[in-house]
Amino acid sequence: MTTFVVDAMLGRVALWLRLTGNDTLYAPDMDDDELLQVAASDRRVLLTSDGELYERATRRGLDALLLRGPVDEVVAEVFDRFGIEPKVDPSRARCSKCNGELVEVSGNEKEVVRGLVFEQTFEHYDTFWLCHDCNAVYFQGAYWKNITGYMERIRSLIARRRLVGADGTHTD
Ligand SMILES: [Zn+2]
Structure with a gap:
């Protein structure tokens, strides 16, 4: 890779x-x-x-x-x-802060992130991803929409790049 x-x-x-x-x-x-x-x-x-x-x-x-x-x-x-x-698949993602690998914690395991996120966040979500290197915690919160929206934008830009011919002209 x-x-x-x-x-x-x-x-x-x-x-x-x-x-x-x-x-x-x-x-x-x-x-x-x-x-x-x-x-x-x-x-x-x-x-x-x-x-x-x-x-x-x-x-x-x-x-x-x-x-x-x-x-x-x-x-x-x-x-x-x-x-x-x-x-963005959180189970494959790298920590955005330090490039560390993330570990999924859910159910009873999620106790390990208690204290690393706001109490309401801890109660509200069942699945978190923890960076073992820097202790950053990820969850699919409100910002998740922005992440998937941005990836859709990139997808459409890639599709547009592929429509541009070798001579630099659009074929659409
Ligand atoms: Zn990290």
């Missing part, structure tokens, strides 16, 4: 890669040398909006993709290029 390292400018891309279950290193304080080093040592694809960094990566034979333009288009481009389904 493809893994990624993402430069500081592409935080939204990193977020959506993690939520769709892709191992994605994103640390905005890493400098260019560190990004190149981790791309090489971990064999991660470097996603960057910096032309100079992109050139350095390709000169070293690293997999890299130069991404520019509106963020939604960029997310769609990455998903399209790497065959990523625009769908």
Whole structure:
């Protein structure tokens, strides 16, 4: 499975890669040398909006993709290029904060998240996803609609990209 390292400018891309279950290193304080080093040592694809960094990566034979333009288009481009389904399945997602793997807890097991979420939230939901690395807790709350709505938008942008012919003209 493809893994990624993402430069500081592409935080939204990193977020959506993690939520769709892709191992994605994103640390905005890493400098260019560190990004190149981790791309090489971990064999991660470097996603960057910096032309100079992109050139350095390709000169070293690293997999890299130069991404520019509106963020939604960029997310769609990455998903399209790497065959990523625009769908967030919490049981496969990575922690959006730290890239950790999530563990589902429900029923009696959910006691482990008591105190990590508001009491009303704890009572209201039966299933949570806990990040073992940073203790972040996820549940399908009100924001879930925004997540699925955004994934639908990305799906339609991918479909539109595919309608654009090789010569750049629309065929629809
Ligand atoms: Zn985490």
